[in-house]
Amino acid sequence: MSKHSDLARDLFLEGYNCSQAVVLAFSDETGLDKETSLKMASPFGLGISKLREVCGAVSGMFMVVGLLNGFTDPTDKEAKNEHYKVIRKLAEKIPGRKMVLSFVRSYWA
Secondary structure, X not given: OOHHHHHHHHHHHHOOOHHHHHHHXXXXXXXXXXXXXXXXXHHHHHHHOOOOOOOHHHHHXXXXXXXXXXXXXXXXXXXXXXXXXXXXXXXXXXXXXXXXHHHHHHHHO
C-alpha cells in the first residue's frame, strides 16, 4: 500500500470516518488544512451519513481527485468530460461496482 493508504487506514482506526480518513490522508497533496479536510468530509461517513450508500472512502477519493484535477470553468465541456471520465474509471475499479462500506472494510482488514 502507499503512504496515503497507510495513513488513511491509521486515521480510520483512530476513529475518523472513511471519507475523513481519505481526505485528511491526502492533505499534503491537496493543501487543505486538517480542520477543513475533516469538516468537508464529515457528512460522507458510513455511506453518506449512515445511509449505507456510496462508501465514504469512495466519496473521499472523488473529493481528492476533484481538488487535485477538477474543473472550474462551467463552460469548459471538454474539461468536464475528461474529469468525469477519470471519476468513472476509478468507480469501475471497485469490486462489483458496489460502492459500499464492506469494500473498504475488507480492503483495510
